[in-house]
Amino acid sequence: MSGVLDADTLKNALIGDGITDETVLDTIHAIPRELFVPAAFRERAYENSPLPIGLHQTISQPTVVAMMTQALELNDRVKILEIGTGSGYQTAILAKICRRVYTIERHKPLLSEAEERFRTLGLNNIVTRYGDGSMGWKEQAPFSRIIVTAAAIDVPHVLLEQLDVGGIMVVPVGLEERTQHLLRVRKLEDDIETEDLGLVRFVPLVSDEEAG
Numbered sequence: 001m002s003g004v005l006d007a008d009t010l011k012n013a014l015i016g017d018g019i020t021d022e023t024v025l026d027t028i029h030a031i032p033r034e035l036f037v038p039a040a041f042r043e044r045a046y047e048n049s050p051l052p053i054g055l056h057q058t059i060s061q062p063t064v065v066a067m068m069t070q071a072l073e074l075n076d077r078v079k080i081l082e083i084g085t086g087s088g089y090q091t092a093i094l095a096k097i098c099r100r101v102y103t104i105e106r107h108k109p110l111l112s113e114a115e116e117r118f119r120t121l122g123l124n125n126i127v128t129r130y131g132d133g134s135m136g137w138k139e140q141a142p143f144s145r146i147i148v149t150a151a152a153i154d155v156p157h158v159l160l161e162q163l164d165v166g167g168i169m170v171v172p173v174g175l176e177e178r179t180q181h182l183l184r185v186r187k188l189e190d191d192i193e194t195e196d197l198g199l200v201r202f203v204p205l206v207s208d209e210e211a212g
């Protein structure tokens, strides 16, 4: 495996992995990933791989970020809810494309660092919340899009209820690390339509009621 060392080579790696949406490719190209990784990993910031961000969490692999962003079919009218801010890398990409991003993270230090990055990048259409996102954000619902960046056991019903009819949710589902599938769920009038976008590997979505 060869390392990917700058934004141009990263973009080419994403194209090689089948990402076709120009807006997604250009947005990822424009966001400095080195800002979102710990200093010790800065030299590896443009590798197409996940990296540790502390507290046993990771910044997602760029291909996975691109796949999820592309699957969401975004535009500048979208109001999106993100569960699992982590480093804020995915959040920043969403903020460039969408009207407003609501993002929830249950690790305070990670959220504070992410907020600092949003300030540095002048992203002022992101609303953050510290806490358990598995219940969504009722006061701000409904959302036209929802993205979950941690693996759920099943498609979370509470979140589906907070999604507009015609809206899209992208969520990794599966208990085992090796058998998580990235699902795209479309909410129809009386039904949902689910597509399997392939295997992925995410840290678990932790509900604070079950956390120790």
Ligand code: SAH
Residues within 6 Å of the ligand: 057, 058, 059, 060, 083, 084, 085, 086, 087, 088, 089, 090, 091, 104, 105, 106, 107, 110, 131, 132, 133, 134, 149, 150, 203, 204, 205, 206, 207, 208
């Ligand atoms: N998209 C992020 C990846 C985050 S990793 C990035 O690119 O950096 C998943 C994140 O989800 C972790 O930070 C974890 O703390 C958070 N998380 C897990 N369960 C959660 C929950 N119930 N509510 C909010 N955040 C949660």
